[in-house]
Amino acid sequence: MKKKFIVPIAAFIGSSLSLQAQNLVQYVNPFIGTGAVDASSLSGSNFPGATVPFGFVQLSPDTQIGPDDPASGYDYNDKTIIGFSHTHLSGTGVSDLFDVLLMPTTGEIKTVPGDAGKPGSGYQSAFLHKDESAKPGYYQVKLQDYNINVELTATAHAGFHRYTFPQGNEGHVILDMNHSLNKKRGYWQCKIIDAQIRQIDNKTIEGYRIITGWAQLRKVYFYAQFSKPILSNEMVDGGRVYQNNSIVNGTNLRAAFNFDTKDGSPLLVKVGLSEVSAENAKENLQTEIPGWDFEKVVSDAQSQWEKELDKISIDGTLEQKQIFYTGLYHAFTQPNNLADVNGDYMASDYTIHKAADKTNYSTFSLWDTYRAAHPLYTLIEPDKDAGFVRSMMRQYETYGYLPIWQLWGEENYCMIGNHAIPAIVDAVLKGIPGIDINEAYAAVKASSTVSHQGSPFNVWDKYHYMPEDKQSQSVSITLEMSFDDWCVAQLAKKLGKTDDYNYFMQRSQNYKNVYDASTGFFRGKNSDGKWITPFNPLSYGGNGGYPYTEANAWQYLWYVPQDVDGMINLFGGKEKFIAKLDSFFTLKDTSAEKNGNASGFIGQYAHGNEPSHHITYLYNYAGQPWKTQYYVSQVLNTLYNNSFSGYSGNEDCGQMSSWYIFSAMGFYPVNPADGIYDIGSPVLKNAVIHLENGKTFTVTTKNVSPENRYIQSVKLNGEKYNKTYITHSDIENGGTLDFVMGAKPNKKWGVNKK
Numbered sequence: 001m002k003k004k005f006i007v008p009i010a011a012f013i014g015s016s017l018s019l020q021a022q023n024l025v026q027y028v029n030p031f032i033g034t035g036a037v038d039a040s041s042l043s044g045s046n047f048p049g050a051t052v053p054f055g056f057v058q059l060s061p062d063t064q065i066g067p068d069d070p071a072s073g074y075d076y077n078d079k080t081i082i083g084f085s086h087t088h089l090s091g092t093g094v095s096d097l098f099d100v101l102l103m104p105t106t107g108e109i110k111t112v113p114g115d116a117g118k119p120g121s122g123y124q125s126a127f128l129h130k131d132e133s134a135k136p137g138y139y140q141v142k143l144q145d146y147n148i149n150v151e152l153t154a155t156a157h158a159g160f161h162r163y164t165f166p167q168g169n170e171g172h173v174i175l176d177m178n179h180s181l182n183k184k185r186g187y188w189q190c191k192i193i194d195a196q197i198r199q200i201d202n203k204t205i206e207g208y209r210i211i212t213g214w215a216q217l218r219k220v221y222f223y224a225q226f227s228k229p230i231l232s233n234e235m236v237d238g239g240r241v242y243q244n245n246s247i248v249n250g251t252n253l254r255a256a257f258n259f260d261t262k263d264g265s266p267l268l269v270k271v272g273l274s275e276v277s278a279e280n281a282k283e284n285l286q287t288e289i290p291g292w293d294f295e296k297v298v299s300d301a302q303s304q305w306e307k308e309l310d311k312i313s314i315d316g317t318l319e320q321k322q323i324f325y326t327g328l329y330h331a332f333t334q335p336n337n338l339a340d341v342n343g344d345y346m347a348s349d350y351t352i353h354k355a356a357d358k359t360n361y362s363t364f365s366l367w368d369t370y371r372a373a374h375p376l377y378t379l380i381e382p383d384k385d386a387g388f389v390r391s392m393m394r395q396y397e398t399y400g401y402l403p404i405w406q407l408w409g410e411e412n413y414c415m416i417g418n419h420a421i422p423a424i425v426d427a428v429l430k431g432i433p434g435i436d437i438n439e440a441y442a443a444v445k446a447s448s449t450v451s452h453q454g455s456p457f458n459v460w461d462k463y464h465y466m467p468e469d470k471q472s473q474s475v476s477i478t479l480e481m482s483f484d485d486w487c488v489a490q491l492a493k494k495l496g497k498t499d500d501y502n503y504f505m506q507r508s509q510n511y512k513n514v515y516d517a518s519t520g521f522f523r524g525k526n527s528d529g530k531w532i533t534p535f536n537p538l539s540y541g542g543n544g545g546y547p548y549t550e551a552n553a554w555q556y557l558w559y560v561p562q563d564v565d566g567m568i569n570l571f572g573g574k575e576k577f578i579a580k581l582d583s584f585f586t587l588k589d590t591s592a593e594k595n596g597n598a599s600g601f602i603g604q605y606a607h608g609n610e611p612s613h614h615i616t617y618l619y620n621y622a623g624q625p626w627k628t629q630y631y632v633s634q635v636l637n638t639l640y641n642n643s644f645s646g647y648s649g650n651e652d653c654g655q656m657s658s659w660y661i662f663s664a665m666g667f668y669p670v671n672p673a674d675g676i677y678d679i680g681s682p683v684l685k686n687a688v689i690h691l692e693n694g695k696t697f698t699v700t701t702k703n704v705s706p707e708n709r710y711i712q713s714v715k716l717n718g719e720k721y722n723k724t725y726i727t728h729s730d731i732e733n734g735g736t737l738d739f740v741m742g743a744k745p746n747k748k749w750g751v752n753k754k
Contacts, residue, residue, distance in 0.1 A: 005363050008144045009477040023301050024133075024309040027325040030134040031609030032646035033091065033385075033656075035076025044647035045070035046330060047088045048134040050154040052301050053308045053332040057273055058088040059152045059159035061141060062098060064115045064254070065124075066182030076644040077421070080124045081143065082113050084152060085179060086159045086273055087220070089407075091651030092365060093597060094414060096190065096214040098408060100177040100222045102273060104163040105172045106146045106261075111236045112255040113176065117143070123174050126475035135331060137301025157284035157408035161269040162294050171261035173226075173269065176252040177209045177480065189213070189491070193254040201248050202229040204256070206278045211687075215408040219346065220273065223281040227268035231258045268292055275408065280340040285684055287341045294609055295666055297577045308332050311380035311589055312661070316684040317488065322642040325685070331373055335361035335388055338409055347400040347583050348409050364406040365653035367415035367483030368610050372658035374423040375669040378430050379731065382692050388435035389427050395444050401447040404454065416454055416473055417446045417480035418551055422673040425487040429494065430675060430728055432552055445500065448488050465513035466526035468547055474524050475514050476541075476549035476611075479559040480509040485629060486562035487673045495521050504710045511560055515570055520580065521553040538604075540595035550597045551611045554604040561671040566690060574622040581618060585631060600639045600648025602631065606648020607639050613659055614670045617678040620724040623752065625679070626710055626745030627722075632663055632680035633709035640674045641704065666691075666739060667726060681709045682739055701741055708741040724750040 014399040033044020050062020062085055063078035071087065071092045083103030089096060099721040103123050113359060114122015118649030124145075139152040140206040148171075152160040152462045165171040175197060180190040188212035208221040235242040237250030248255070259267055270292075272285025286673035289297060309328050314321065337359050339345040345360035347353050353360075395403050395411065399720065402420035403411050421444045428440050451457045459470045460481065467473040489504035516523040516531060524532040537557075541548035548556050557580070560567040571577045585603040599608030606612045609681040619627040639648040640660055647656050662668045666682030703712075714721040726737065 001093065003155050017088055022089055022306065022310060022313075024325055025136045025305050027321040028136050028305070028309070028329045029322050029326050029642060030136070030139070030145070030329070031076065032323070032642060033330070033644070033651050034074055034328045035070075035073070035644040037522050037645045043070050043301070043645065044088075044649075044651035045072045045093065046089060046093050046647075046651050047072040047417045048289070049074075049088065049139045049653075050137050050152045050159070050301065050374060051082070051333060052137060052154060052304050054335060054337050055154060056088050056157040056336050056338055057154045057157055057159050058090070058333070059084060059086050059154045059161075060088050060139065062101065062179070064117075065116045066180070067095050067098055068181055069095070071650075073098055075350065076129075078117070079126055080117055081127050081141065082116065082124045083174065083176060083179065084161065086222075086271060089653075091653050091656065093652070095181050095457045096216055098180050098208070098609065099220045101176040101557060102269065102271070103148065103174040103176070104148050104150065104267070104598075105174060106164070106165060106169040108168050109172055109174075109234060109256045109258070111174060111234065111256050113713050123565070123637040126664060127615045135302070135310070138298050151451050153295070155280075155288035155297060155301070157273045157274070157341065158270060158288050160289055160297050161271070163267045163269070165261035165264065165267065166211050167264035170177055171259045171267060172347040173257045175255045175257065175260070177207065178251075180211060181213060188680050190593055191488045192251045192253070193217075194249065194251060196247065197235055197253060197255050199233060201487070203227075205210055206279060206281070209253075214412050214414070216409070217350065218408045219275055221271055221276065221278045221281045222271055222276055223285055224269060224271040225285070226257070226259070226265075228259050228261070231260060239375070242253060242722075243639060254511045255285055264316070265598045267295060274340050274344075275613070276344045280344055282343065284341050305329065311690055312665075312666075313688040313690070314684050316664075316718075317687045319642045320664065320684060323640050323646065323660060324465070326642070326646075330657040331376060331654035331661070333412070334363040334365075335391070336363045338362050346409055347398055347623075348395050350413065356391075357387065357388045359391070360409065361388050362406050362409045363653065364392065364403045364420065365386075365407060365655070366403060366419040367417065368652035368655040369571070369658075370419040370423045370673050371610055371655060372662055372669060373654040375426060375672050376658045376661060378427055378432060379689060379691070380729070382432045383434070385427050387660065389424050389432070389435050389440065392424065396446065397444040399452075401452050401455075402443055413453045415543070416477050416486055418455060419480070419609060420444075421447055421484045421485065425491050426673040426675070428491060429673070437491075437495065440494055443740050444488050445492060448485060449466045450505065460510070463513075463527060464507075464510050465525070468524040468532055469750050470527040473541065473547065473549045474553070475547040476523050476556055476559075478514050479511050479522060479556060482508050482560070483562050485510075490673065500733070509561055509566070511563075512566075520571070521557055523547070523553065536592060536617075538589060538592040540592060540598060542595055549611075550595050550609055552592070552595075552604070555598075555606060555611050557584070558615045558618060559611060560676075564618065564670070568678035578619065578622050578624055579629075581615075581622075581627070584615070597649060600635075602634060604651075604697065605631070608647075610652065610655060613655070614624065614668070617668055617670050617680060620678050620750065622732075625724045625749060628678070629681035629710050629745070632668075633683065633706065635685050636660065636681070637706045639676055651733055654668065656752055666701070666737065676725050677727070677731075679711070679714070679726065681711065682741075689731065691732060693732065695732070697731045697734055698736045700736065703740045707743050710745045712740040712746045713740040713749060
C-alpha cells in the first residue's frame, strides 16, 4: 500500500469563493493523481488546473519546459512553473497539446523558458504547494520569483486569468507559442509548422499556431483581451527580436507584453480558443465571458460541476467521498467538445463542418475508456454519450472506420483493436436515444472488415488468429478483436442480420486459436502455426515488437469478457480455472523486466494498467464469489487514496476513476457491452444514482468496513437475491440493492452465477 501524503485542506478547498447546491465540489481534490511518491511509481498524470465538464479549454500550470512525463504537463514533485497553457490531456501516457502558454513576470524581460528547475533561468518561477490551491473550475498559485498571485478559471472555450502583481513593479505577460513536447516520442515529434501573434489594439491580441505531433496536424487559434492597456511589446522569433510590431510570424515564436501594474490592482486576461479561426475564437470568448467578472465565471464553473457531480449521491468516509467525487470529476474532464459556440468544427479530413447540436467531441482514449468510463456515461450521461457516439461516427464518414485513439478530431493509431465498437454497441443496445442504429451498424461493421493500421482483416480472416510475423502485439490483438467481433454480432442480431451474426460470432471464437494447452497461456505464433520461443509468461511487451501490449502473458490470460464460460472450459473446468486465478493473484515473481505501464500489483494483477481491470470479478463465474469480494475490496482500499499519488497508474481519461466509481458502489461491467454488472464488494454506506428518466437506483450496505468485505446477503427491491450480477435494466427501472456485509465469507451466497 502506498504511503498516503494528504494535501493540506487549504490547498484542497481553495479560495473562499462560495459553493452552492449540495456542495459536492468541496470533495473534489484536483491534486489527486498529479504526482508519484517516488521515481519507481507511476502518477495518475492528471492536471490540477481549471476546466468545466467536457470543455475544450483546460487552463493549467505546466511544470516542465517540454512536457513529456507526466503527460498532463504538471508534476506535483516539481519545484518550478513554466507558465499556464490552455489545453491539456488528463491521465494519458503520451503528451501533447499545451497550447497558448501565458506567464506573468516582473523585472527583466525574458522570453525564453530557460532551464527547468534552475532559479533565475528564463521566465519560469519557483512555487510552493502551501501557496497553491485548486477546486473545480479554479486554480491559484503564488509565483515566488515574482511575488505574483495567479488565479485561473475557465469556460468551455475560454480561459480567464487574474494576476495580482506586487505594488511598484511594471508587469509583463509572456506569450509562448512554441511551448510543446520538444523531444521525439516513437515515430513522431511536436513541431511548429507556423505561428502568428498579432496585436489588434492596446488591449487585444490574437494569433494561431499550426503544429504536428501525436495529432498529425492541429490548428489552434486564440483571441485574447487584457483589462489594462498594453504599454509596449517585444516579439521574438528564434533569435530575431521585434520591438512594438503589430504582427510577427515564425516557427519559434514568443512575445512579451508590458503593463503598468504599479498600483497593485489585478491584471485580467481573457483568452478564447478555436480550432477553426481567430474569428470563432473571438465569438467563443465574447459569448462565454462577455464581461470581466472573474468571480462569476468561477461560480458558473462550479455550478456546472455541481450539476454533474450530483448524478450520484453517496455516503461514506471523507476520504471515500474525496476519491469518488474526484473520480467523477476526472471522468467528466473528457471527451472534449471541440465545436465552437456556433457549431463549427474541423473534421478529420481538415474541412470545416457545422454540428447541428453544436458538439463534436474528441479525446477518445478508447482502449482504456470502453471498459468502464463509457458504460458509466450510459448510466448517468446518456445525452452526452449519444454525442460521443455521433462524434465517433464522423470519423467513419471520412476515414472509413471508427476511432482507435482520437485526439483533436484525428486518429493517432495509439493502442490496439477498435474499441469504439463496444462503446457504440453498448450505447445502442441500451437504447440511448439520439443514435441512428443503422448508421451505427454500418460503422461498426466497416470497422471490422475494412483493413486499416493495426487491423489487417485479410490476415484475420485467413489465419483466424493474428500471426506475430504479420502483425506485432498479435496475442493482445487476437483477444481484443475477438471481443470486438462479438460486439458486432450482437448488433447484427438485434437488426436481424443472421448471416452477419453467425460470421462475427464465429470470428469472436478466434481467441481459442492462440491458446497453448501445454503451457496454459495465450501465446504468440507465426503464420506457419508454430509457437514463438522462448516463452516466459512473466516477460512484458510494450506497443510493438512483442505479442503482448503493455502486459505479460499472465495479465492477458483472462481477456475473454465475451465468453468467460468458454474460457473456463478451455482451461479445463472451474477448479483449474480457480487454481490459475489463485496463482495469478499470489505469484510475486517479477524477475522479468516490467513494462513502464505495469504498476499497482497484487501478485501478477496490475491495477495500474487496463488489461487487469476486470479480472478481480472472474471468481464470480467459477462459483467462488467471496474471492472476488476479497480482491475487489483490497484494490479499493489499498490502491486508491486522496493524495497527489492517489492512483496506482495513469488515470487514462477517466477509466481508473470509473473502475472505482462502479466498484465502490458494488458492481462492475466485466463485459462492457452486454448490459450486465458483476457484483463485487461495496465500500460505501450508500449510493443513489439519479437517472435521467427521473428514477433513482439506491445501493445500501450494512456493517461495511475494510474488514467487513464479504457479502452475507443481498436484496434487490426487497427480495432475497443470490445472483452475482445485476443488469442495466435493473438500474434503469429504479429500485434498491441492499447488502449486508461481514468479516467472514458466506460461501453459500452467489455460488451459482446464473
